[in-house]
Amino acid sequence: MLDNLAIVGNGIIGTLCAIEIKKKYPKIKIQIIGDKNRPFSASVGAGAMANVYAEIENGPFKDANEARFLNIGLKARHKWLKIFDQLKITKKVITAKDTIVFLKKNASSFENYNYNNMKEAALADKKAHLLVKNKVKQFFPNTYNKIQEATLLKDEFAICTVALFNHLDKIKKKYGIISVNSHVKKIKTLSNNKIRIDLQNENKSLVVNNIIVTAGSNSESIFDKKLKLIPMLQGVGSAIILNDINDLPNSFQNYVVRTVNRGGAQCGLHTVPRSNGTLYLGAGNYISRPGIRAHRLETIRYLYELFSDELVGKKIAYPLYGNLSLGYRPRTMDGFPCIGNHQIYQNIFFATGTNRVGLTWAPEIVNQALKWLDGKKISNDFEGWHPDRDMISYGNDKKCIDYFVNSRLSAGLEHNNFSENQTNKIKKELTNIANNQIKKIKKLYPGIIINPDNWQIILNNES
Numbered sequence: 001m002l003d004n005l006a007i008v009g010n011g012i013i014g015t016l017c018a019i020e021i022k023k024k025y026p027k028i029k030i031q032i033i034g035d036k037n038r039p040f041s042a043s044v045g046a047g048a049m050a051n052v053y054a055e056i057e058n059g060p061f062k063d064a065n066e067a068r069f070l071n072i073g074l075k076a077r078h079k080w081l082k083i084f085d086q087l088k089i090t091k092k093v094i095t096a097k098d099t100i101v102f103l104k105k106n107a108s109s110f111e112n113y114n115y116n117n118m119k120e121a122a123l124a125d126k127k128a129h130l131l132v133k134n135k136v137k138q139f140f141p142n143t144y145n146k147i148q149e150a151t152l153l154k155d156e157f158a159i160c161t162v163a164l165f166n167h168l169d170k171i172k173k174k175y176g177i178i179s180v181n182s183h184v185k186k187i188k189t190l191s192n193n194k195i196r197i198d199l200q201n202e203n204k205s206l207v208v209n210n211i212i213v214t215a216g217s218n219s220e221s222i223f224d225k226k227l228k229l230i231p232m233l234q235g236v237g238s239a240i241i242l243n244d245i246n247d248l249p250n251s252f253q254n255y256v257v258r259t260v261n262r263g264g265a266q267c268g269l270h271t272v273p274r275s276n277g278t279l280y281l282g283a284g285n286y287i288s289r290p291g292i293r294a295h296r297l298e299t300i301r302y303l304y305e306l307f308s309d310e311l312v313g314k315k316i317a318y319p320l321y322g323n324l325s326l327g328y329r330p331r332t333m334d335g336f337p338c339i340g341n342h343q344i345y346q347n348i349f350f351a352t353g354t355n356r357v358g359l360t361w362a363p364e365i366v367n368q369a370l371k372w373l374d375g376k377k378i379s380n381d382f383e384g385w386h387p388d389r390d391m392i393s394y395g396n397d398k399k400c401i402d403y404f405v406n407s408r409l410s411a412g413l414e415h416n417n418f419s420e421n422q423t424n425k426i427k428k429e430l431t432n433i434a435n436n437q438i439k440k441i442k443k444l445y446p447g448i449i450i451n452p453d454n455w456q457i458i459l460n461n462e463s
Protein backbone atom coordinates (compact mmCIF):
# COMPACT_ATOMS: atom_id res chain seq x y z
CA MET A 1 0.00 0.00 0.00
CA LEU A 2 1.43 3.24 -1.15
CA ASP A 3 0.17 5.51 1.59
CA ASN A 4 2.74 5.61 4.34
CA LEU A 5 6.41 5.70 3.51
CA ALA A 6 9.43 6.29 5.74
CA ILE A 7 12.88 7.18 4.45
CA VAL A 8 15.66 6.44 6.91
CA GLY A 9 18.65 8.73 6.35
CA ASN A 10 18.60 12.32 5.11
CA GLY A 11 21.70 12.47 2.89
CA ILE A 12 21.39 13.24 -0.79
CA ILE A 13 19.79 9.91 -1.72
CA GLY A 14 17.15 10.05 1.04
CA THR A 15 16.38 13.73 0.47
CA LEU A 16 16.08 13.44 -3.31
CA CYS A 17 13.95 10.27 -2.95
CA ALA A 18 11.54 12.16 -0.67
CA ILE A 19 11.18 15.08 -3.10
CA GLU A 20 10.87 13.07 -6.32
CA ILE A 21 8.41 10.57 -4.81
CA LYS A 22 6.27 13.37 -3.41
CA LYS A 23 6.28 15.06 -6.83
CA LYS A 24 4.92 11.89 -8.43
CA TYR A 25 2.54 10.91 -5.58
CA PRO A 26 1.46 14.15 -3.86
CA LYS A 27 -0.96 12.31 -1.52
CA ILE A 28 1.55 9.88 -0.02
CA LYS A 29 2.65 10.54 3.57
CA ILE A 30 6.46 10.68 3.62
CA GLN A 31 8.52 10.87 6.80
CA ILE A 32 12.26 11.34 6.36
CA ILE A 33 14.28 10.45 9.44
CA GLY A 34 17.73 11.75 10.35
CA ASP A 35 19.50 14.31 12.53
CA LYS A 36 18.88 17.72 10.95
CA ASN A 37 22.62 18.48 11.04
CA ARG A 38 23.46 15.35 9.00
CA PRO A 39 26.44 14.30 11.13
CA PHE A 40 29.19 12.62 9.08
CA SER A 41 26.98 12.52 6.00
CA ALA A 42 29.01 11.55 2.94
CA SER A 43 26.90 13.91 0.87
CA VAL A 44 27.83 16.90 3.04
CA GLY A 45 31.48 15.79 3.12
CA ALA A 46 31.70 15.45 -0.68
CA GLY A 47 33.21 18.03 -3.08
CA ALA A 48 31.10 17.33 -5.02
CA MET A 49 31.94 16.30 -8.53
CA ALA A 50 29.43 14.80 -10.95
CA ASN A 51 32.20 12.35 -11.64
CA VAL A 52 31.78 9.85 -14.42
CA TYR A 53 34.89 9.37 -16.56
CA ALA A 54 37.38 10.54 -13.96
CA GLU A 55 36.24 7.81 -11.57
CA ILE A 56 36.89 4.85 -13.83
CA GLU A 57 40.00 2.82 -13.21
CA ASN A 58 41.97 0.03 -14.73
CA GLY A 59 42.41 -3.33 -13.01
CA PRO A 60 39.55 -5.59 -11.88
CA PHE A 61 37.27 -2.55 -11.75
CA LYS A 62 37.35 -2.29 -15.54
CA ASP A 63 35.89 -5.76 -16.11
CA ALA A 64 33.46 -5.73 -13.23
CA ASN A 65 32.06 -2.23 -13.28
CA GLU A 66 33.13 0.08 -16.04
CA ALA A 67 30.25 -0.23 -18.50
CA ARG A 68 27.58 -0.07 -15.79
CA PHE A 69 29.24 2.76 -13.91
CA LEU A 70 29.56 4.84 -17.07
CA ASN A 71 25.98 4.18 -18.07
CA ILE A 72 24.54 5.05 -14.67
CA GLY A 73 26.80 8.08 -14.27
CA LEU A 74 25.95 9.57 -17.67
CA LYS A 75 22.20 9.08 -17.22
CA ALA A 76 22.29 10.46 -13.68
CA ARG A 77 24.33 13.50 -14.66
CA HIS A 78 21.78 14.38 -17.33
CA LYS A 79 18.93 13.96 -14.83
CA TRP A 80 20.61 16.21 -12.28
CA LEU A 81 20.61 19.03 -14.84
CA LYS A 82 16.90 18.49 -15.50
CA ILE A 83 16.12 18.49 -11.77
CA PHE A 84 18.08 21.71 -11.19
CA ASP A 85 16.35 23.28 -14.14
CA GLN A 86 12.88 22.30 -12.89
CA LEU A 87 13.68 23.58 -9.39
CA LYS A 88 15.25 26.73 -10.89
CA ILE A 89 18.46 26.32 -8.89
CA THR A 90 21.00 25.57 -11.66
CA LYS A 91 23.00 28.77 -11.20
CA LYS A 92 22.92 28.49 -7.42
CA VAL A 93 24.27 24.95 -7.11
CA ILE A 94 26.48 24.28 -10.14
CA THR A 95 29.90 25.76 -9.44
CA ALA A 96 31.96 24.33 -12.32
CA LYS A 97 30.81 23.12 -15.72
CA ASP A 98 33.81 20.98 -16.70
CA THR A 99 36.72 19.11 -15.13
CA ILE A 100 40.46 19.24 -15.83
CA VAL A 101 42.25 15.97 -15.07
CA PHE A 102 46.03 16.19 -14.97
CA LEU A 103 48.80 13.62 -14.98
CA LYS A 104 51.98 14.66 -13.21
CA LYS A 105 55.46 13.98 -14.58
CA ASN A 106 56.97 10.71 -13.29
CA ALA A 107 53.58 9.43 -12.17
CA SER A 108 53.42 5.81 -10.95
CA SER A 109 52.37 3.13 -13.42
CA PHE A 110 49.09 2.84 -11.47
CA GLU A 111 48.28 6.53 -12.00
CA ASN A 112 49.30 6.28 -15.66
CA TYR A 113 46.96 3.29 -16.18
CA ASN A 114 44.03 5.08 -14.61
CA TYR A 115 44.65 8.35 -16.42
CA ASN A 116 44.94 6.65 -19.81
CA ASN A 117 41.88 4.51 -19.18
CA MET A 118 39.86 7.59 -18.26
CA LYS A 119 41.18 9.51 -21.27
CA GLU A 120 40.47 6.72 -23.77
CA ALA A 121 36.92 6.20 -22.53
CA ALA A 122 36.09 9.92 -22.53
CA LEU A 123 37.72 10.59 -25.93
CA ALA A 124 35.88 7.61 -27.45
CA ASP A 125 32.59 9.13 -26.25
CA LYS A 126 33.64 12.58 -27.52
CA LYS A 127 33.39 13.94 -24.00
CA ALA A 128 36.97 15.16 -23.72
CA HIS A 129 39.88 16.88 -25.38
CA LEU A 130 43.56 17.00 -24.58
CA LEU A 131 44.88 20.36 -23.45
CA VAL A 132 47.65 21.75 -25.62
CA LYS A 133 50.84 22.96 -23.86
CA ASN A 134 49.81 26.62 -23.85
CA LYS A 135 46.50 25.80 -22.24
CA VAL A 136 48.22 23.71 -19.57
CA LYS A 137 50.39 26.73 -18.84
CA GLN A 138 47.32 28.93 -18.65
CA PHE A 139 45.47 26.56 -16.29
CA PHE A 140 48.48 25.85 -14.05
CA PRO A 141 50.52 29.09 -14.27
CA ASN A 142 52.72 28.24 -11.27
CA THR A 143 53.19 24.48 -11.63
CA TYR A 144 52.93 23.63 -15.36
CA ASN A 145 56.51 22.32 -15.42
CA LYS A 146 55.40 19.48 -13.10
CA ILE A 147 52.56 18.41 -15.37
CA GLN A 148 52.95 15.83 -18.11
CA GLU A 149 49.50 16.07 -19.67
CA ALA A 150 45.98 17.29 -18.95
CA THR A 151 42.56 16.37 -20.31
CA LEU A 152 39.46 18.53 -20.19
CA LEU A 153 36.33 16.48 -19.45
CA LYS A 154 33.30 18.23 -20.89
CA ASP A 155 30.12 18.31 -18.76
CA GLU A 156 31.85 16.74 -15.75
CA PHE A 157 30.33 19.46 -13.56
CA ALA A 158 30.39 20.11 -9.82
CA ILE A 159 27.68 20.77 -7.27
CA CYS A 160 28.01 22.81 -4.08
CA THR A 161 26.34 20.44 -1.61
CA VAL A 162 25.97 23.12 1.07
CA ALA A 163 23.90 25.24 -1.32
CA LEU A 164 22.08 22.15 -2.64
CA PHE A 165 20.90 21.02 0.82
CA ASN A 166 19.83 24.58 1.67
CA HIS A 167 17.51 24.52 -1.35
CA LEU A 168 16.35 20.91 -1.05
CA ASP A 169 15.47 21.30 2.65
CA LYS A 170 13.25 24.28 1.79
CA ILE A 171 11.60 22.38 -1.07
CA LYS A 172 11.06 19.36 1.19
CA LYS A 173 9.20 21.57 3.66
CA LYS A 174 7.15 23.24 0.92
CA TYR A 175 6.04 19.83 -0.41
CA GLY A 176 4.77 18.79 3.05
CA ILE A 177 7.38 16.08 3.60
CA ILE A 178 7.70 15.39 7.34
CA SER A 179 11.25 15.66 8.69
CA VAL A 180 11.83 13.58 11.84
CA ASN A 181 14.90 15.00 13.57
CA SER A 182 16.19 11.80 15.19
CA HIS A 183 18.49 8.85 14.74
CA VAL A 184 16.93 5.41 14.22
CA LYS A 185 17.85 2.84 16.88
CA LYS A 186 16.33 -0.28 15.40
CA ILE A 187 13.97 -1.34 12.61
CA LYS A 188 11.72 -4.38 13.05
CA THR A 189 9.56 -6.25 10.55
CA LEU A 190 6.11 -7.01 12.02
CA SER A 191 3.91 -10.04 11.37
CA ASN A 192 1.22 -7.89 9.65
CA ASN A 193 3.80 -6.93 6.99
CA LYS A 194 4.29 -3.49 8.51
CA ILE A 195 7.59 -2.08 9.72
CA ARG A 196 8.32 -0.56 13.13
CA ILE A 197 11.03 2.07 13.40
CA ASP A 198 12.36 2.76 16.91
CA LEU A 199 13.72 6.28 17.27
CA GLN A 200 16.45 7.40 19.63
CA ASN A 201 14.61 10.58 20.64
CA GLU A 202 12.14 10.07 23.51
CA ASN A 203 11.96 6.34 22.80
CA LYS A 204 9.26 6.91 20.16
CA SER A 205 8.37 4.44 17.38
CA LEU A 206 6.80 4.84 13.94
CA VAL A 207 4.88 2.11 12.10
CA VAL A 208 4.86 2.31 8.30
CA ASN A 209 4.00 0.20 5.24
CA ASN A 210 7.11 0.85 3.14
CA ILE A 211 10.58 2.00 3.90
CA ILE A 212 13.58 3.23 1.92
CA VAL A 213 16.89 2.77 3.72
CA THR A 214 19.52 5.41 2.97
CA ALA A 215 21.32 5.58 6.32
CA GLY A 216 24.80 5.29 4.82
CA SER A 217 27.15 2.91 6.58
CA ASN A 218 24.61 2.42 9.41
CA SER A 219 22.08 0.91 7.02
CA GLU A 220 22.90 -2.68 8.06
CA SER A 221 23.32 -2.34 11.84
CA ILE A 222 19.82 -0.87 12.41
CA PHE A 223 18.23 -4.16 11.22
CA ASP A 224 17.83 -7.57 12.78
CA LYS A 225 20.42 -10.20 11.72
CA LYS A 226 17.60 -12.37 10.30
CA LEU A 227 17.46 -10.08 7.25
CA LYS A 228 20.93 -11.40 6.27
CA LEU A 229 22.06 -8.04 4.90
CA ILE A 230 25.37 -7.51 3.18
CA PRO A 231 27.78 -6.15 5.85
CA MET A 232 28.58 -2.46 5.62
CA LEU A 233 31.88 -0.62 5.99
CA GLN A 234 32.69 3.06 5.73
CA GLY A 235 35.27 5.02 3.76
CA VAL A 236 36.29 7.85 6.06
CA GLY A 237 36.87 10.93 3.92
CA SER A 238 38.76 14.07 4.94
CA ALA A 239 38.83 17.32 3.02
CA ILE A 240 39.99 20.90 3.58
CA ILE A 241 37.72 23.86 2.88
CA LEU A 242 39.96 26.80 1.91
CA ASN A 243 38.89 30.39 2.58
CA ASP A 244 39.88 33.59 0.79
CA ILE A 245 40.78 32.04 -2.53
CA ASN A 246 40.68 35.24 -4.59
CA ASP A 247 44.37 35.02 -5.53
CA LEU A 248 44.04 31.56 -7.02
CA PRO A 249 44.39 31.16 -10.82
CA ASN A 250 41.05 31.28 -12.64
CA SER A 251 41.13 27.58 -13.42
CA PHE A 252 40.57 26.73 -9.73
CA GLN A 253 37.65 29.13 -9.44
CA ASN A 254 35.87 27.86 -12.57
CA TYR A 255 36.73 24.17 -13.00
CA VAL A 256 37.08 20.98 -11.04
CA VAL A 257 40.83 20.26 -11.08
CA ARG A 258 41.78 16.70 -10.23
CA THR A 259 43.93 13.64 -10.62
CA VAL A 260 42.69 10.08 -11.10
CA ASN A 261 43.07 7.57 -8.28
CA ARG A 262 46.73 7.52 -7.26
CA GLY A 263 46.53 4.48 -5.00
CA GLY A 264 44.26 2.60 -2.63
CA ALA A 265 40.60 3.34 -2.25
CA GLN A 266 40.73 7.09 -2.82
CA CYS A 267 39.40 9.17 -5.71
CA GLY A 268 42.51 11.27 -6.29
CA LEU A 269 43.37 14.82 -5.34
CA HIS A 270 40.68 17.33 -6.37
CA THR A 271 39.68 20.94 -5.95
CA VAL A 272 36.09 22.07 -6.38
CA PRO A 273 34.90 25.70 -6.21
CA ARG A 274 31.93 26.28 -3.89
CA SER A 275 29.15 28.82 -4.21
CA ASN A 276 30.13 30.65 -1.00
CA GLY A 277 33.55 31.56 -2.45
CA THR A 278 35.51 28.79 -0.72
CA LEU A 279 37.46 25.99 -2.40
CA TYR A 280 37.03 22.31 -1.50
CA LEU A 281 40.31 20.39 -1.46
CA GLY A 282 39.82 16.63 -1.11
CA ALA A 283 39.81 13.88 -0.37
CA GLY A 284 41.24 11.07 1.69
CA ASN A 285 39.70 7.66 2.24
CA TYR A 286 40.54 5.09 4.88
CA ILE A 287 38.26 2.14 5.40
CA SER A 288 36.81 1.30 8.80
CA ARG A 289 33.91 -0.55 10.40
CA PRO A 290 30.91 1.76 10.97
CA GLY A 291 31.33 4.07 13.98
CA ILE A 292 32.67 7.48 14.92
CA ARG A 293 36.14 8.07 13.44
CA ALA A 294 38.73 10.86 13.31
CA HIS A 295 40.67 12.51 10.48
CA ARG A 296 43.81 10.70 9.41
CA LEU A 297 46.42 13.40 9.90
CA GLU A 298 48.68 12.16 7.11
CA THR A 299 45.78 12.79 4.71
CA ILE A 300 45.59 16.44 5.70
CA ARG A 301 49.36 16.91 5.27
CA TYR A 302 49.27 15.12 1.92
CA LEU A 303 46.35 17.16 0.53
CA TYR A 304 47.85 20.50 1.50
CA GLU A 305 51.35 19.62 0.32
CA LEU A 306 50.08 18.50 -3.10
CA PHE A 307 47.90 21.57 -3.39
CA SER A 308 50.97 23.72 -2.83
CA ASP A 309 53.45 21.62 -4.87
CA GLU A 310 51.42 20.50 -7.86
CA LEU A 311 48.52 22.94 -8.16
CA VAL A 312 49.13 26.53 -7.11
CA GLY A 313 52.68 26.93 -5.80
CA LYS A 314 53.83 27.83 -2.30
CA LYS A 315 53.39 31.60 -2.67
CA ILE A 316 49.64 31.20 -3.10
CA ALA A 317 49.18 28.27 -0.70
CA TYR A 318 51.17 29.71 2.21
CA PRO A 319 48.81 32.47 3.41
CA LEU A 320 45.58 30.43 3.09
CA TYR A 321 43.28 29.50 5.98
CA GLY A 322 40.64 26.80 6.11
CA ASN A 323 38.55 24.24 7.95
CA LEU A 324 38.38 20.47 7.88
CA SER A 325 35.44 18.37 6.77
CA LEU A 326 34.75 14.70 7.52
CA GLY A 327 32.24 12.34 5.91
CA TYR A 328 31.72 8.58 5.81
CA ARG A 329 31.31 6.99 2.38
CA PRO A 330 28.86 4.08 2.57
CA ARG A 331 30.51 0.93 1.21
CA THR A 332 29.66 -2.75 1.34
CA MET A 333 31.86 -5.67 2.32
CA ASP A 334 32.22 -6.93 -1.28
CA GLY A 335 32.68 -3.37 -2.62
CA PHE A 336 29.57 -3.29 -4.86
CA PRO A 337 26.58 -0.99 -4.30
CA CYS A 338 23.55 -2.08 -2.25
CA ILE A 339 20.53 -0.97 -4.26
CA GLY A 340 17.23 -2.81 -4.59
CA ASN A 341 14.47 -4.32 -2.48
CA HIS A 342 14.97 -7.04 0.12
CA GLN A 343 14.06 -10.33 -1.52
CA ILE A 344 11.88 -11.55 1.38
CA TYR A 345 10.71 -8.26 2.93
CA GLN A 346 9.82 -6.64 -0.35
CA ASN A 347 8.45 -3.49 1.28
CA ILE A 348 12.02 -2.54 2.26
CA PHE A 349 14.16 -0.85 -0.43
CA PHE A 350 17.86 -0.20 0.15
CA ALA A 351 19.76 2.60 -1.56
CA THR A 352 23.29 2.69 -0.22
CA GLY A 353 26.82 1.31 -0.66
CA THR A 354 27.52 3.96 -3.29
CA ASN A 355 31.04 4.62 -1.99
CA ARG A 356 32.62 7.36 -4.18
CA VAL A 357 29.81 8.02 -6.65
CA GLY A 358 26.53 8.37 -4.72
CA LEU A 359 26.18 12.07 -5.25
CA THR A 360 26.49 11.69 -8.99
CA TRP A 361 24.20 8.67 -9.09
CA ALA A 362 21.43 9.96 -6.80
CA PRO A 363 18.84 10.80 -9.52
CA GLU A 364 19.23 7.38 -11.15
CA ILE A 365 18.95 5.64 -7.77
CA VAL A 366 15.79 7.61 -7.03
CA ASN A 367 14.40 6.35 -10.33
CA GLN A 368 14.91 2.77 -9.15
CA ALA A 369 13.09 3.54 -5.89
CA LEU A 370 10.18 4.94 -7.94
CA LYS A 371 10.11 1.76 -10.05
CA TRP A 372 9.99 -0.32 -6.87
CA LEU A 373 7.05 1.74 -5.54
CA ASP A 374 5.31 1.29 -8.91
CA GLY A 375 5.85 -2.49 -8.74
CA LYS A 376 8.13 -2.39 -11.79
CA LYS A 377 11.47 -4.12 -12.35
CA ILE A 378 14.52 -1.97 -11.71
CA SER A 379 16.93 -1.20 -14.60
CA ASN A 380 19.42 -3.83 -15.71
CA ASP A 381 22.28 -1.53 -14.69
CA PHE A 382 21.26 -2.03 -11.03
CA GLU A 383 20.52 -5.77 -11.23
CA GLY A 384 22.09 -8.07 -8.64
CA TRP A 385 22.91 -5.41 -6.06
CA HIS A 386 20.01 -6.18 -3.68
CA PRO A 387 20.78 -6.02 0.05
CA ASP A 388 20.47 -9.73 0.89
CA ARG A 389 22.57 -11.00 -2.03
CA ASP A 390 25.49 -13.39 -1.81
CA MET A 391 28.69 -11.41 -2.01
CA ILE A 392 29.95 -10.68 -5.52
CA SER A 393 33.48 -11.55 -6.61
CA TYR A 394 35.63 -8.59 -7.66
CA GLY A 395 37.85 -10.36 -10.18
CA ASN A 396 40.24 -13.28 -10.62
CA ASP A 397 43.19 -13.94 -8.29
CA LYS A 398 45.81 -12.47 -10.61
CA LYS A 399 43.96 -9.23 -11.32
CA CYS A 400 43.13 -8.67 -7.67
CA ILE A 401 46.72 -9.33 -6.58
CA ASP A 402 48.06 -7.01 -9.31
CA TYR A 403 45.63 -4.31 -8.25
CA PHE A 404 46.58 -4.70 -4.59
CA VAL A 405 50.31 -4.50 -5.32
CA ASN A 406 50.21 -1.64 -7.84
CA SER A 407 47.78 0.53 -5.89
CA ARG A 408 49.72 0.12 -2.61
CA LEU A 409 53.00 0.73 -4.37
CA SER A 410 51.64 3.91 -5.88
CA ALA A 411 50.18 5.08 -2.56
CA GLY A 412 53.49 4.38 -0.79
CA LEU A 413 55.43 6.42 -3.35
CA GLU A 414 52.91 9.26 -3.10
CA HIS A 415 53.32 9.42 0.66
CA ASN A 416 57.14 9.11 0.45
CA ASN A 417 57.05 5.92 2.54
CA PHE A 418 60.01 4.67 0.49
CA SER A 419 62.17 5.90 -2.37
CA GLU A 420 61.96 5.00 -6.09
CA ASN A 421 65.06 2.82 -5.91
CA GLN A 422 63.38 0.56 -3.32
CA THR A 423 60.46 -0.13 -5.65
CA ASN A 424 61.45 -3.69 -6.61
CA LYS A 425 61.98 -4.74 -3.02
CA ILE A 426 58.66 -3.21 -1.90
CA LYS A 427 56.88 -4.80 -4.85
CA LYS A 428 58.07 -8.24 -3.72
CA GLU A 429 56.97 -7.57 -0.15
CA LEU A 430 53.55 -6.37 -1.31
CA THR A 431 53.15 -9.44 -3.54
CA ASN A 432 53.83 -11.68 -0.52
CA ILE A 433 51.31 -9.73 1.56
CA ALA A 434 48.72 -9.95 -1.23
CA ASN A 435 49.21 -13.74 -1.64
CA ASN A 436 48.87 -14.22 2.10
CA GLN A 437 45.81 -12.04 2.43
CA ILE A 438 43.98 -13.51 -0.55
CA LYS A 439 44.42 -17.02 0.91
CA LYS A 440 42.88 -15.91 4.20
CA ILE A 441 40.06 -14.05 2.45
CA LYS A 442 39.22 -17.13 0.36
CA LYS A 443 39.07 -19.25 3.52
CA LEU A 444 36.68 -16.77 5.14
CA TYR A 445 34.56 -16.40 1.99
CA PRO A 446 34.93 -19.55 -0.12
CA GLY A 447 34.43 -19.20 -3.85
CA ILE A 448 34.68 -15.43 -4.13
CA ILE A 449 37.32 -12.73 -4.01
CA ILE A 450 36.35 -9.58 -2.22
CA ASN A 451 37.49 -6.13 -3.41
CA PRO A 452 41.17 -5.92 -2.32
CA ASP A 453 40.60 -2.48 -0.76
CA ASN A 454 38.55 -4.26 1.93
CA TRP A 455 40.97 -7.14 2.72
CA GLN A 456 42.87 -5.40 5.49
CA ILE A 457 39.83 -4.29 7.46
CA ILE A 458 38.21 -7.72 7.18
CA LEU A 459 41.39 -9.48 8.33
CA ASN A 460 41.98 -7.02 11.17
CA ASN A 461 38.77 -8.18 12.80
CA GLU A 462 38.34 -11.72 11.63
CA SER A 463 41.71 -13.43 11.37
Ligand SMILES: Cc1cc2nc3c(=O)[nH]c(=O)nc-3n(C[C@H](O)[C@H](O)[C@H](O)COP(=O)(O)OP(=O)(O)OC[C@H]3O[C@@H](n4cnc5c(N)ncnc54)[C@H](O)[C@@H]3O)c2cc1C
Pocket residue numbers: 008009010011012013014033034035038039040041042043044045046047048049050051182183184185214215216217218219222235236237238239282283284326327328329330351352353354355356357358359360361
Ligand atom coordinates in the same frame (compact mmCIF):
# COMPACT_ATOMS: atom_id res chain seq x y z
C1 LIG B 1 35.12 13.09 1.21
C2 LIG B 1 34.12 12.55 0.22
C3 LIG B 1 34.16 12.97 -1.09
C4 LIG B 1 33.23 12.48 -2.01
N1 LIG B 1 33.21 12.98 -3.27
C5 LIG B 1 32.23 12.61 -4.13
C6 LIG B 1 32.11 13.22 -5.38
O1 LIG B 1 32.87 14.13 -5.72
N2 LIG B 1 31.12 12.80 -6.23
C7 LIG B 1 30.25 11.79 -5.88
O2 LIG B 1 29.39 11.42 -6.68
N3 LIG B 1 30.34 11.20 -4.66
C8 LIG B 1 31.30 11.59 -3.79
N4 LIG B 1 31.39 10.99 -2.56
C9 LIG B 1 30.50 9.89 -2.26
C10 LIG B 1 29.10 10.38 -1.97
O3 LIG B 1 29.19 11.47 -1.12
C11 LIG B 1 28.25 9.28 -1.36
O4 LIG B 1 28.27 8.14 -2.19
C12 LIG B 1 26.79 9.77 -1.22
O5 LIG B 1 26.77 11.04 -0.64
C13 LIG B 1 25.98 8.81 -0.38
O6 LIG B 1 24.75 9.42 -0.12
P1 LIG B 1 23.80 8.87 1.01
O7 LIG B 1 22.61 9.72 1.03
O8 LIG B 1 23.61 7.41 0.80
O9 LIG B 1 24.68 8.92 2.34
P2 LIG B 1 24.93 10.07 3.39
O10 LIG B 1 25.09 11.38 2.80
O11 LIG B 1 26.02 9.57 4.27
O12 LIG B 1 23.56 10.11 4.20
C14 LIG B 1 23.22 9.22 5.19
C15 LIG B 1 22.45 10.01 6.22
O13 LIG B 1 21.88 9.09 7.14
C16 LIG B 1 22.04 9.61 8.45
N5 LIG B 1 22.02 8.45 9.36
C17 LIG B 1 23.03 7.60 9.65
N6 LIG B 1 22.61 6.68 10.53
C18 LIG B 1 21.32 6.96 10.78
C19 LIG B 1 20.34 6.35 11.63
N7 LIG B 1 20.62 5.29 12.39
N8 LIG B 1 19.11 6.91 11.66
C20 LIG B 1 18.81 7.99 10.89
N9 LIG B 1 19.70 8.60 10.09
C21 LIG B 1 20.93 8.07 10.03
C22 LIG B 1 23.37 10.35 8.42
O14 LIG B 1 23.45 11.32 9.45
C23 LIG B 1 23.33 10.96 7.03
O15 LIG B 1 22.75 12.25 7.06
C24 LIG B 1 32.28 11.50 -1.60
C25 LIG B 1 32.24 11.09 -0.28
C26 LIG B 1 33.13 11.63 0.64
C27 LIG B 1 33.03 11.21 2.09
